[in-house]
Amino acid sequence: xxxxxxxxxxxxxxxxxxxxxxxxxxxxxxxxxxxxxxxxxxxxxxxxxxxxxxxxxxxxxxxxxxxxxxxxxxxxxxxxxxxxxxxxxxxxxxxxxxxxxxxxxxxxxxxxxxxxxxxxxxxxxxxxxxxxxxxxxxxxxxxxxxxxxxxxxxxxxxxxxxxxxxxxxxxxxxxxxxxxxxxxxxxxxxxxxxxxxxxxxxxxxxxxxxxxxxxxxxxxxxxxxxxxxxxxxxxxxxxxxxxxxxxxxxxxxxxxxxxxxxxxxxxxxxxxxxxxxxxxxxxxxxxxxxxxxxxxxxxxxxxxxxxxxxxxxxxxxxxxxxxxxxxxxxxxxxxxxxxxxxxxxxxxxxxxxxxxxxxxxxxxxxxxxxxxxxxxxxxxxxxxxx
Amino acid sequence: xxxxxxxxxxxxxxxxxxxxxxxxxxxxxxxxxxxxxxxxxxxxxxxxxxxxxxxxxxxxxxxxxxxxxxxxxxxxxxxxxxxxxxxxxxxxxxxxxxxxxxxxxxxxxxxxxxxxxxxxxxxxxxxxxxxxxxxxxxxxxxxxxxxxxxxxxxxxxxxxxxxxxxxxxxxxxxxxxxxxxxxxxxxxxxxxxxxxxxxxxxxxxxxxxxxxxxxxxxxxxxxxxxxxxxxxxxxxxxxxxxxxxxxxxxxxxxxxxxxxxxxx
Amino acid sequence: xxxxxxxxxxxxxxxxxxxxxxxxxxxxxxxxxxxxxxxxxxxxxxxxxxxxxxxxxxxxxxxxxxxxxxxxxxxxxxxxxxxxxxxxxxxxxxxxxxxxxxxxxxxxxxxxxxxxxxxxxxxxxxxxxxxxxxxxxxxxxxxxxxxxxxxxxxxxxxxxxxxxxxxxxxxxxxxxxxxxxxxxxxxxxxxxxxxxxxxxxxxxxxxxxxxxxxxxxxxxxxxxxxxxxxxxxxxxxxxxxxxxxxxxxxxxxxxxxxxxxxxxxxxxxxxxxxxxxxxxxx
Ligand SMILES: Nc1ncnc2c1ncn2[C@@H]1O[C@H](COP(=O)(O)OP(=O)(O)O)[C@@H](O)[C@H]1O
Ligand SMILES: [Mg+2]
Numbered sequence: 001x002x003x004x005x006x007x008x009x010x011x012x013x014x015x016x017x018x019x020x021x022x023x024x025x026x027x028x029x030x031x032x033x034x035x036x037x038x039x040x041x042x043x044x045x046x047x048x049x050x051x052x053x054x055x056x057x058x059x060x061x062x063x064x065x066x067x068x069x070x071x072x073x074x075x076x077x078x079x080x081x082x083x084x085x086x087x088x089x090x091x092x093x094x095x096x097x098x099x100x101x102x103x104x105x106x107x108x109x110x111x112x113x114x115x116x117x118x119x120x121x122x123x124x125x126x127x128x129x130x131x132x133x134x135x136x137x138x139x140x141x142x143x144x145x146x147x148x149x150x151x152x153x154x155x156x157x158x159x160x161x162x163x164x165x166x167x168x169x170x171x172x173x174x175x176x177x178x179x180x181x182x183x184x185x186x187x188x189x190x191x192x193x194x195x196x197x198x199x200x201x202x203x204x205x206x207x208x209x210x211x212x213x214x215x216x217x218x219x220x221x222x223x224x225x226x227x228x229x230x231x232x233x234x235x236x237x238x239x240x241x242x243x244x245x246x247x248x249x250x251x252x253x254x255x256x257x258x259x260x261x262x263x264x265x266x267x268x269x270x271x272x273x274x275x276x277x278x279x280x281x282x283x284x285x286x287x288x289x290x291x292x293x294x295x296x297x298x299x300x301x302x303x304x305x306x307x308x309x310x311x312x313x314x315x316x317x318x319x320x321x322x323x324x325x326x327x328x329x330x331x332x333x334x335x336x337x338x339x340x341x342x343x344x345x346x347x348x349x350x351x352x353x354x355x356x357x358x359x360x361x362x363x364x365x366x367x368x369x370x371x372x373x374x375x376x377x378x379x380x381x382x383x384x385x386x
Numbered sequence: 387x388x389x390x391x392x393x394x395x396x397x398x399x400x401x402x403x404x405x406x407x408x409x410x411x412x413x414x415x416x417x418x419x420x421x422x423x424x425x426x427x428x429x430x431x432x433x434x435x436x437x438x439x440x441x442x443x444x445x446x447x448x449x450x451x452x453x454x455x456x457x458x459x460x461x462x463x464x465x466x467x468x469x470x471x472x473x474x475x476x477x478x479x480x481x482x483x484x485x486x487x488x489x490x491x492x493x494x495x496x497x498x499x500x501x502x503x504x505x506x507x508x509x510x511x512x513x514x515x516x517x518x519x520x521x522x523x524x525x526x527x528x529x530x531x532x533x534x535x536x537x538x539x540x541x542x543x544x545x546x547x548x549x550x551x552x553x554x555x556x557x558x559x560x561x562x563x564x565x566x567x568x569x570x571x572x573x574x575x576x577x578x579x580x581x582x583x584x585x586x587x588x589x590x591x592x593x594x595x596x597x598x599x600x601x602x603x604x605x606x607x608x609x610x611x612x613x614x615x616x617x618x619x620x621x622x623x624x625x626x627x628x629x630x631x632x633x634x635x636x637x638x639x640x641x642x643x644x645x646x647x648x649x650x
Numbered sequence: 651x652x653x654x655x656x657x658x659x660x661x662x663x664x665x666x667x668x669x670x671x672x673x674x675x676x677x678x679x680x681x682x683x684x685x686x687x688x689x690x691x692x693x694x695x696x697x698x699x700x701x702x703x704x705x706x707x708x709x710x711x712x713x714x715x716x717x718x719x720x721x722x723x724x725x726x727x728x729x730x731x732x733x734x735x736x737x738x739x740x741x742x743x744x745x746x747x748x749x750x751x752x753x754x755x756x757x758x759x760x761x762x763x764x765x766x767x768x769x770x771x772x773x774x775x776x777x778x779x780x781x782x783x784x785x786x787x788x789x790x791x792x793x794x795x796x797x798x799x800x801x802x803x804x805x806x807x808x809x810x811x812x813x814x815x816x817x818x819x820x821x822x823x824x825x826x827x828x829x830x831x832x833x834x835x836x837x838x839x840x841x842x843x844x845x846x847x848x849x850x851x852x853x854x855x856x857x858x859x860x861x862x863x864x865x866x867x868x869x870x871x872x873x874x875x876x877x878x879x880x881x882x883x884x885x886x887x888x889x890x891x892x893x894x895x896x897x898x899x900x901x902x903x904x905x906x907x908x909x910x911x912x913x914x915x916x917x918x919x920x921x922x923x924x925x926x927x928x929x930x931x932x
Contacts, residue, residue: 392740393740395736396735396736396739396740397736397740399732399733399736400733400736400737400740400741400749403729403733404752404753406807407753407755407756407807407810407811408755408756410764410767410768410770410771410807411755411756411759411764413767413770413771413777414763414766414767414771417770417777496860496864496912496916497909497912498867498868498885498908498909498912499868499870500870500885500888500889500905500908501868501905501908501909501912504888504892504902504905505905507892508902585758588760589760589761589762591760591761591870591871592868592870592871592885595870595889595893596889596892596893607760610762610763610766611762611871611874611875614766614769614875615874615875622766623770626763626766629759629760629763630755630759633755633758633759634755636758637751637754637755637758638751641747641751
């Protein structure tokens with residue numbers, strides 16, 4: 001059981017069931033070949049996805065790629081043009097938003113400004129005709145859960161951004177959903193608060209055991225909070241995997257570039273052996289891991305800045321000659337920009353302590369990377385054609 | 387956010403609503419083209435223009451039309467300057483004085499037309515001024531000027547104060563500020579309020595009925611009213627059709643002009 | 651600002667002589683009110699007595715007018731609310747402009763034509779009767795303009811848009827997510843409206859109701875055109891006194907009565923509305 005003793009009395013029956021072996025999938029969500037069109041515009045194309053009960057699942061993608069559309073289909077505000085959606089194993093076709101076991105937290109929170117905080121939290125219970133005194137008690141309990149004791153009788157307009165966030169979470173939890181759907185709920189907060197709320201959300205999810213489907217366009221948020229991350233673009237799902245897998249072993253160039261900084265070398269695949277491939281490019285020949293299928297000759301080699309080293313001497317095969325140009329201080333580390341004779345730009349992340357030991361920008365240096373930490377993928381250009 | 391079924395219900399409701407709003411006007415206008423003794427469209431007896439000819443030959447109608455236009459022009463000439471001045475005064479004030487004055491100036495808009503008409507009539511009768519179209523003008527001005535004030539006030543509010551200050555900073559005199567900054571800014575509101583004043587005056591009934599005096603000084607609205615009361619012929623429908631067409635034409639061109647000026 | 655203020659004062663003073671003349675500005679109210687008082691106090695004492703004899707009839711007309719105006723306001727609210735709601739929810743912004751033009755046509759066409767349209771439709775030899783006979787719903791012409799039916803039909807049609815516009819503008823300012831949030835939390839269609847949309851639109855509803863009530867109660871055209879001999883509107887009583895009986899004093903007294911009713915309604919509604927306002931800001 002994920003449920004801690006602290007919040008046991010808050011845990012709805014339905015959620016405790018999620019740990020029950022008899023009914024293992026109360027909070028699971030399955031999308032099967034789901035498409036969604038607005039007129040002729042295809043917002044979601046043939047998307048299949050399985051989200052396990054009790055999981056913190058993030059959907060990551062650039063603005064306008066269809067993330068909100070997916071959430072709205074799950075919560076019942078729009079019907080998919082094709083495909084099936086199952087919640088807890090049950091097909092929810094034809095069920096309205098107010099009949100589904102989901103709670104949506106809106107991008108702008110959508111708190112009711114004319115109601116007090118506790119009335120907001122208890123709104124769902126009011127709709128279920130729970131008596132007022134019980135509603136009030138439940139609202140107080142939930143406000144305790146989200147660390148907002150004493151705000152019951154305030155108006156929403158009197159709260160700060162972070163507090164409103166908590167009210168929205170409490171309001172969504174009040175109806176004891178099996179699935180919580182969160183649409184970029186932190187995007188309006190400032191950086192510090194955002195980081196704090198990340199941890200808070202994660203801990204609330206752990207305590208309640210509710211499935212969280214969390215939408216964001218911020219990769220660090222997705223990587224930090226989630227059990228699994230789905231990366232999507234232009235209405236299609238690109239990769240679904242745990243965060244480290246997404247980061248270290250992306251399935252496509254788009255995922256590699258979207259999830260953190262990366263260096264790219266475009267070139268021709270000359271050979272593959274033992275899971276490693278060799279790329280030939282104007283920068284020379286370089287070797288990298290091949291873990292996803294590569295078709296055709298045109299490939300790209302990706303290596304993250306923190307996996308690139310700088311030295312004055314050439315060491316080993318995976319080396320590139322360049323000159324250092326710029327250093328940008330990023331706090332715990334520094335990003336160094338290096339440019340090759342061809343004008344190709346590389347980013348190198350270094351420890352701040354090493355900054356003094358860096359060569360000056362007048363001498364040639366060598367950039368190295370380990371073939372284990374670089375990966376080969378089909379070139380994005382090739383992909384566009386197929 | 388809406389499911390298709392709900393959108394369909396919505397569109398159906400709105401279609402019925404529009405039909406409800408427009409069909410009566412269509413029936414009324416259509417009746418003038420029907421070759422029937424009564425104003426009706428249903429037993430359709432064939433197209434006729436005889437009601438238009440009857441209308442054309444009705445000299446009382448022409449007199450009433452002339453009166454209406456004269457009154458409307460008078461109202462525009464008086465209501466636009468006074469309403470604008472009132473807006474300036476209001477916008478220069480603040481606090482309770484403003485609230486009170488604002489309430490007093492807004493009152494005529496809400497007050498029933500009949501009451502305004504009667505109070506105008508009585509007030510001028512005290513000063514031994516006989517009723518007539520001139521009183522109609524004054525009575526109408528009292529509430530139409532308030533409408534003008536509302537329109538101008540809304541526009542004045544959007545005038546950036548720093549713009550005036552910048553102009554003065556650049557050496558403009560007050561007159562120049564008015565001439566080059568304030569009035570150009572107000573121009574759309576002034577045009578709109580002149581149009582509103584004209585239309586409101588043309589269609590005014592309550593105030594005019596009480597203040598116009600003898601029946602020789604009909605306005606178009608009062609004339610239509612008395613025609614309807616004293617035995618209907620479809621020539622009133624002919625007049626109605628003409629008025630509906632003219633307003634339709636004016637409003638659509640106005641709306642189209644505004645749209646095209648908004649675009650760039 | 652110091653330079654602009656005298657400027658405004660200049661404009662103001664240049665227009666001041668106009669104001670009493672047109673009896674338009676603040677001074678007007680005191681002027682006319684004094685008139686009313688004179689009418690009520692000195693020569694009118696007699697008339698007030700006369701009025702008290704007539705009270706049964708006129709009081710009845712007065713009360714009927716108020717009640718039917720409330721009824722009309724309610725009908726308009728019931729028809730207009732869904733219209734405003736569906737306008738905000740199902741019409742895309744690009745279509746809204748054209749929809750608005752079509753919608754405002756009856757508004758630009760004058761009040762008299764709006765009532766005359768129904769006069770045409772409902773008349774004894776009119777299209778409605780002819781159509782119904784043809785279909786076989788009725789055997790002979792029905793007198794539609796009977797009792798207060800004609801007046802109610804006419805008032806509802808004539809003043810419909812005065813409700814729809816304030817409702818529409820207040821609904822438009824409601825965040826759509828609020829509605830969805832309510833539904834997501836399990837609210838039915840009806841409860842979403844009652845708990846979320848109506849509270850938000852209260853100012854619009856109040857101002858629409860005030861407008862429609864005032865216009866209906868103060869209407870003279872509609873009752874005169876669509877009324878029957880046994881339906882009297884209070885404004886018609888006033889009109890008869892003023893223009894037919896030429897009894898200006900009683901007419902004035904009645905107008906004053908009527909005006910105070912209207913003022914009372916507005917003040918009452920505004921008061922109720924302000925209470926809600928303070929609730930919001932609390
Ligand atoms: N109701 C709608 N009608 C037409 N297009 C829509 C509608 N809702 C969303 N879209 C389009 O679908 C795409 C995906 O939108 P959305 O799911 O909101 O993206 P995201 O949340 O990932 O930023 C966008 O291009 C958007 O313009
Ligand atoms: Mg979105």
